Amino acid sequence: MAGASLVLLFFTSAISIFLPLISAQFFSHREPTANLSTVWTINPPLSPNLTYPDGSAVFPLLIRGSSGPSFSFGFYCTPPCNAFLLSIFIVNTNRLSEITLNSSDLPQVVWSANRNLLVGLNATALFSANGDLILRDANGIAVWSTNTSGHGADTLTLTDSGNLLILDPDRRNIWASFDHPTDSLLLGQSLKEGHRLTANSSATNTTSGQLYITVLDGGLAAFVDSSPPQLYFSNGFTNPPNISAVFVTFNNGSLDIFALFSQPGVPDMYIALPSSSSHQYLRFEDDGHLKLYGWSGGWKFLKDVLDVFPDDCAYPTVCGQYGICLNGQCSCPQAANGDSSFFKPVNPLQINLGCRVSTPISCEAAKSQQLLALTNVSYFNYLDPSTASIEDIDTESCKQACLRNCSCKAALFQYGPNASSGSCYLPSQIFSLMSNRPDITHYNSSAFLKVQTPISNPPPPLGAFPEATPGSRSWRKKLVIGLLVGFILAGLLLMFIILCARRRRRGEKLEEEDKFDEVPGMVCRYSYEELKSATKNFEEKLGQGGFGTVFKGTLSNGVDIAVKRLDDTGEGKEQFLAEVETIGSVHHINLVSLIGFCVEKSHKLLVLEYIPNGSLDTWIFGEKATALDWKTRQNIIFDIAKGLSYLHEECRQKIAHLDIKPQNILLDQNFNAKVGDFGLAKLIDRDQSEIMTRMRGTPGYLAPEWLTSIITEKADVYSFGVVVLEVICGRKNLVPSQLEEAGYLIALVQEKLKDNLLEDLFDKHCGDMEAHKEEALETMRLAIWCLQIDSSRRPSMSTVVKVLEGSSDVHFDIDSDLLVGSGPFM
Ligand SMILES: *[C@@H]1O[C@H](CO)[C@@H](O)[C@H](O)[C@H]1NC(C)=O
Numbered sequence: 001m002a003g004a005s006l007v008l009l010f011f012t013s014a015i016s017i018f019l020p021l022i023s024a025q026f027f028s029h030r031e032p033t034a035n036l037s038t039v040w041t042i043n044p045p046l047s048p049n050l051t052y053p054d055g056s057a058v059f060p061l062l063i064r065g066s067s068g069p070s071f072s073f074g075f076y077c078t079p080p081c082n083a084f085l086l087s088i089f090i091v092n093t094n095r096l097s098e099i100t101l102n103s104s105d106l107p108q109v110v111w112s113a114n115r116n117l118l119v120g121l122n123a124t125a126l127f128s129a130n131g132d133l134i135l136r137d138a139n140g141i142a143v144w145s146t147n148t149s150g151h152g153a154d155t156l157t158l159t160d161s162g163n164l165l166i167l168d169p170d171r172r173n174i175w176a177s178f179d180h181p182t183d184s185l186l187l188g189q190s191l192k193e194g195h196r197l198t199a200n201s202s203a204t205n206t207t208s209g210q211l212y213i214t215v216l217d218g219g220l221a222a223f224v225d226s227s228p229p230q231l232y233f234s235n236g237f238t239n240p241p242n243i244s245a246v247f248v249t250f251n252n253g254s255l256d257i258f259a260l261f262s263q264p265g266v267p268d269m270y271i272a273l274p275s276s277s278s279h280q281y282l283r284f285e286d287d288g289h290l291k292l293y294g295w296s297g298g299w300k301f302l303k304d305v306l307d308v309f310p311d312d313c314a315y316p317t318v319c320g321q322y323g324i325c326l327n328g329q330c331s332c333p334q335a336a337n338g339d340s341s342f343f344k345p346v347n348p349l350q351i352n353l354g355c356r357v358s359t360p361i362s363c364e365a366a367k368s369q370q371l372l373a374l375t376n377v378s379y380f381n382y383l384d385p386s387t388a389s390i391e392d393i394d395t396e397s398c399k400q401a402c403l404r405n406c407s408c409k410a411a412l413f414q415y416g417p418n419a420s421s422g423s424c425y426l427p428s429q430i431f432s433l434m435s436n437r438p439d440i441t442h443y444n445s446s447a448f449l450k451v452q453t454p455i456s457n458p459p460p461p462l463g464a465f466p467e468a469t470p471g472s473r474s475w476r477k478k479l480v481i482g483l484l485v486g487f488i489l490a491g492l493l494l495m496f497i498i499l500c501a502r503r504r505r506r507g508e509k510l511e512e513e514d515k516f517d518e519v520p521g522m523v524c525r526y527s528y529e530e531l532k533s534a535t536k537n538f539e540e541k542l543g544q545g546g547f548g549t550v551f552k553g554t555l556s557n558g559v560d561i562a563v564k565r566l567d568d569t570g571e572g573k574e575q576f577l578a579e580v581e582t583i584g585s586v587h588h589i590n591l592v593s594l595i596g597f598c599v600e601k602s603h604k605l606l607v608l609e610y611i612p613n614g615s616l617d618t619w620i621f622g623e624k625a626t627a628l629d630w631k632t633r634q635n636i637i638f639d640i641a642k643g644l645s646y647l648h649e650e651c652r653q654k655i656a657h658l659d660i661k662p663q664n665i666l667l668d669q670n671f672n673a674k675v676g677d678f679g680l681a682k683l684i685d686r687d688q689s690e691i692m693t694r695m696r697g698t699p700g701y702l703a704p705e706w707l708t709s710i711i712t713e714k715a716d717v718y719s720f721g722v723v724v725l726e727v728i729c730g731r732k733n734l735v736p737s738q739l740e741e742a743g744y745l746i747a748l749v750q751e752k753l754k755d756n757l758l759e760d761l762f763d764k765h766c767g768d769m770e771a772h773k774e775e776a777l778e779t780m781r782l783a784i785w786c787l788q789i790d791s792s793r794r795p796s797m798s799t800v801v802k803v804l805e806g807s808s809d810v811h812f813d814i815d816s817d818l819l820v821g822s823g824p825f826m
């Protein structure tokens with residue numbers, strides 16, 4: 001055999017000039033389509049095949065295209081080529097003479113049927129007489145099937161875009177490989193609800209691994225499978241209540257995210273990608289990265305699509321289980337005193353494969369468990385609003401909660417300035433940990449890893465429990481008694497907790513009802529009937545905001561009002577209370593005033609000041625865009641700044657708005673701007689930031705720290721910066737249109753800033769902006785100053801006001817590299 005291949009090798013190189021001929025003939029014999037009752041067997045009849053320099057080979061059954069990279073459906077194998085994958089791959093049919101020589105031409109597998117169960121020689125692929133596509137191993141056992149028999153199938157065809165279809169005589173789809181993605185997406189392919197891209201278990205093993213990407217509320221989400229799964233990336237946002245992503249489509253130039261109520265063809269959000277001149281594919285790889293590859297004479301890596309926060313250490317498998325990642329370097333956990341006996345590397349020569357506990361954790365010996373404290377260590381999944389993390393808890397309670405639960409493997413505690421109120425996460429499996437950098441993440445974090453004290457050693461004082469000789473009767477007796485007492489105590493505790501919780505809930509209910517009557521006297525309470533007639537039975541709709549719809553109305557005294565009718569959801573109620581309390585107590589010329597409210601049965605309404613000119617977006621993006629001159633735009637920016645400054649710094653309680661966008665800025669008859677819709681407002685006690693557990697706000701305006709959980713009013717400063725750029729440039733930051741050269745305004749601004757050509761971006765509709773070029777540029781620079789990733793570098797709103805007034809001549813130190821690069825959050 002070895003001799004034969006040597007001879008073959010010699011033969012091949014000696015007469016390689018003939019190979020093109022053979023290959024060309026071979027390709028010309030391949031069709032993109034097959035009829036019913038077609039059988040292919042992997043054995044000599046399938047030869048000639050194509051073997052590549054790395055030893056991999058393909059056996060094309062169908063090929064679409066005859067020049068350059070082309071899609072093919074067939075068998076694929078890697079050395080030693082005794083196991084085969086029925087798959088769709090891209091092969092270069094062009095430079096046939098080079099195919100056996102050039103490694104940049106390696107076939108790229110983009111879909112496969114049997115990744116978890118490869119087939120051997122003599123396996124058959126059959127497009128049966130009744131329309132089923134079946135893969136059988138040599139022994140005749142079906143390994144995989146499309147299950148399409150009896151649906152009237154007629155042809156099997158591979159399309160130009162790489163989609164393998166089973167069609168009926170009317171060319172209707174019965175089955176499509178695009179609906180069964182494996183680890184890759186092709187141009188035009190969508191990842192729909194319920195679909196997953198699952199990575200290989202390793203670079204050389206096609207078996208599905210633990211990492212997967214799926215489409216969830218708000219966008220793309222990447223998980224490591226565990227029970228329950230742990231989220232490590234999400235570009236989503238939960239803009240309540242109705243944004244729920246349903247599919248993500250890979251298009252030329254962008255990965256588009258569509259929600260339930262998207263206009264057809266217009267994505268709600270997208271991730272910009274380099275556009276393609278030829279073939280491209282996205283592949284979800286075994287390290288958890290989603291990578292874009294493109295063809296330009298050979299395959300090239302183009303972009304890593306998932307931007308995890310804060311850096312690559314936030315990939316769940318980067319340092320294996322229990323490994324701690326710091327600047328890409330892995331290490332095993334050690335006690336503060338340097339004791340490294342609790343964890344050992346899985347492979348001392350490859351620390352990135354992770355670490356294991358020296359003594360397995362045993363639920364039976366729960367008493368000899370203790371927690372190894374690692375300060376300044378965090379975990380990747382904090383951004384998951386759905387994880388059952390416990391909020392508003394102190395370190396000690398978090399640790400105790402882990403010690404009490406057998407399946408908990410660590411207590412991960414994350415907190416803001418006040419360590420007695422943090423969030424606590426108790427995972428049942430530990431993937432890579434990371435060294436925390438509070439200067440970047442804006443939170444503090446500690447990890448307490450559960451370890452088992454070896455039974456033979458006396459347990460250290462931390463896990464103190466009565467000394468006992470293992471195996472001795474008295475020890476067992478004590479254990480049994482201990483367990484019994486433990487159970488009884490736990491039972492009592494549970495009853496106590498339940499009783500308390502009930503009482504508390506009841507208390508809260510009463511309190512809530514009372515609150516409705518205690519709203520500050522300046523705010524009037526209206527009956528539902530009054531408002532119904534004021535709005536002529538909710539006839540004229542002004543807009544749709546977070547949690548409700550806004551209608552125009554007129555009170556009996558002739559005053560025009562805007563009535564916001566809240567959707568009746570549990571959340572809406574909380575929100576309603578927040579709105580009444582917040583808006584009711586805040587009065588400022590640049591903030592929309594609350595006149596009154598109504599609460600009756602399920603009806604919850606807010607009565608707001610009516611602002612005649614509507615919201616800012618219609619004036620800067622809509623058809624009316626030409627109407628606003630530079631002075632007006634400048635005043636609007638100044639008004640927004642004053643409104644926000646008041647919210648942040650001047651009113652009794654610090655208030656972060658958290659959903660600043662042009663839709664929430666209203667203009668009165670004189671084009672004075674008023675910040676409205678405190679629907680998402682979250683009160684922040686002075687000198688204390690708030691740990692948010694849910695993402696809120698609107699894509700395009702979200703500050704990058706939404707990923708980190710710690711949100712301060714500086715998130716508004718960021719959104720303000722976005723709005724200012726939009727007002728000056730007359731376009732949205734996030735333009736969901738493929739015609740746009742660059743999807744993100746901020747990315748463009750970043751480019752132009754480097755080239756010192758910011759004026760290129762001025763709104764062409766604004767006739768006199770050129771005449772005020774210096775002012776406009778200065779305002780843009782101020783906006784850029786507000787957009788820095790590091791929220792602590794952003795100015796406060798009062799500083800912004802001073803700069804706009806001209807009463808402060810702050811030197812802003814702007815560096816375009818400090819801005820968020822093109823990414824999902826822009
Ligand atoms: C499939 O059948 C059609 C006629 O029904 C025939 O024209 C065509 O050549 C067949 N294709 C193959 C690949 O045999």
Ligand SMILES: *[C@@H]1O[C@H](CO)[C@@H](O)[C@H](O)[C@H]1NC(C)=O
Pocket residue numbers: 047048049050051057081
């Ligand atoms: C490819 O085909 C040649 C004969 O054309 C055969 O000798 C070789 O073993 C085949 N390669 C594989 C991987 O089956």
Ligand SMILES: *[C@@H]1O[C@H](CO)[C@@H](O)[C@H](O)[C@H]1NC(C)=O
Pocket residue numbers: 043120121122138
């Ligand atoms: C494949 O089939 C051929 C006959 O067609 C037979 O000689 C060979 O042993 C078979 N190989 C395997 C692995 O079943």
Ligand SMILES: *[C@@H]1O[C@H](CO)[C@@H](O)[C@H](O)[C@H]1NC(C)=O
Pocket residue numbers: 144145146147
């Ligand atoms: C076909 O049906 C079998 C048995 O019901 C199932 O295991 C398999 O996943 C199905 N195949 C596909 C591609 O859905």
Ligand SMILES: *[C@@H]1O[C@H](CO)[C@@H](O)[C@H](O)[C@H]1NC(C)=O
Pocket residue numbers: 201205206207
């Ligand atoms: C591939 O990975 C799976 C699961 O991780 C494992 O069971 C299998 O043995 C691996 N196969 C090879 C060839 O290494």
Ligand SMILES: *[C@@H]1O[C@H](CO)[C@@H](O)[C@H](O)[C@H]1NC(C)=O
Pocket residue numbers: 241242544547548567
């Ligand atoms: C939210 O979605 C429901 C359907 O799921 C729809 O009836 C309702 O009108 C939507 N609300 C808003 C505010 O869009």
Ligand SMILES: *[C@@H]1O[C@H](CO)[C@@H](O)[C@H](O)[C@H]1NC(C)=O
Pocket residue numbers: 252253275276277278
């Ligand atoms: C992708 O879009 C660019 C322009 O944005 C265009 O030049 C290119 O031809 C397109 N590629 C394909 C494959 O359509």
Ligand SMILES: *[C@@H]1O[C@H](CO)[C@@H](O)[C@H](O)[C@H]1NC(C)=O
Pocket residue numbers: 078109183199200202203204205206283284285286
């Ligand atoms: C998955 O494994 C196959 C076979 O080894 C390989 O061709 C492919 O490139 C791998 N995919 C990834 C994403 O690593």
Ligand SMILES: *[C@@H]1O[C@H](CO)[C@@H](O)[C@H](O)[C@H]1NC(C)=O
Pocket residue numbers: 098101102103104297298
């Ligand atoms: C392989 O292809 C690349 C890209 O076209 C080319 O630069 C390189 O010279 C080729 N290598 C060989 C050995 O032909």
Ligand SMILES: *[C@@H]1O[C@H](CO)[C@@H](O)[C@H](O)[C@H]1NC(C)=O
Pocket residue numbers: 418419420421
């Ligand atoms: C920290 O939070 C706790 C509970 O929320 C509170 O009792 C305590 O006063 C706070 N400490 C500081 C310094 O704010």
Ligand SMILES: *[C@@H]1O[C@H](CO)[C@@H](O)[C@H](O)[C@H]1NC(C)=O
Pocket residue numbers: 228405406407408409426427428
């Ligand atoms: C124990 O922790 C696991 C996850 O770590 C969780 O799913 C389970 O609900 C917890 N059990 C109790 C009783 O809290």
Ligand SMILES: *[C@@H]1O[C@H](CO)[C@@H](O)[C@H](O)[C@H]1NC(C)=O
Pocket residue numbers: 326376435436437438
């Ligand atoms: C946390 O770790 C970072 C480096 O990752 C270090 O710069 C910082 O000083 C540490 N902070 C504390 C409180 O130990």
